Amino acid sequence: MVDVGDPAPGFTASLAHDGIEPFRLADHLGDGPVVLAFFPAAFSNTCTDELCTFRDSLSRFADVGGVVFGVSTDLPHALQAYRERYDLPFGLVGDPDHRAIEAYDVVGEFERYGVDTVATRSVFVVDADGLVRYRWIAEGSGVEPDYDAVADAVAAVA
Numbered sequence: 001m002v003d004v005g006d007p008a009p010g011f012t013a014s015l016a017h018d019g020i021e022p023f024r025l026a027d028h029l030g031d032g033p034v035v036l037a038f039f040p041a042a043f044s045n046t047c048t049d050e051l052c053t054f055r056d057s058l059s060r061f062a063d064v065g066g067v068v069f070g071v072s073t074d075l076p077h078a079l080q081a082y083r084e085r086y087d088l089p090f091g092l093v094g095d096p097d098h099r100a101i102e103a104y105d106v107v108g109e110f111e112r113y114g115v116d117t118v119a120t121r122s123v124f125v126v127d128a129d130g131l132v133r134y135r136w137i138a139e140g141s142g143v144e145p146d147y148d149a150v151a152d153a154v155a156a157v158a
Helices: 045-056 058-062 076-085 099-103 147-157
Strands: 012-016 020-024 034-038 067-072 091-094 107-112 115-119 122-126 132-137
Touching (some): 012 076, 012 099, 020 076, 034 045, 045 067, 058 067, 058 147, 067 115, 076 091, 099 107, 099 115, 122 147
Parallel strands (some): 034 067, 067 091
Antiparallel strands (some): 012 020, 107 115, 122 132
């Protein structure tokens, strides 16, 4: 399991942000803190509440040089539609091959709609050197992160 102080596992995926493009975590390290907000499914109630809260709190992260990425196992085109519908200003990483959720050990089970594997709702803050400085993993469904604690972690490593 990835813990605070561990090197953040690198991964590649697709990024939905003003179109769809390749994503490599390594390309986003070095300038400031990176927030990886893993979420189970686009267009679901709790996930939408969570990502809209990140959207509404984005200045707290941007003010200290932090960047937010939502990460789910949804397909990139679905994430692009989701991003546009909820006016999310940050990129959403599509991980349908489960590389990221396996690397961070946040594989969740979901037995509805023909989907069996999703991301467990969790948040990791990675510093400019690529080390995990904050980790939160939901215990139970419908639980959202402590957004103040995430913002404090980003500010602490900025």
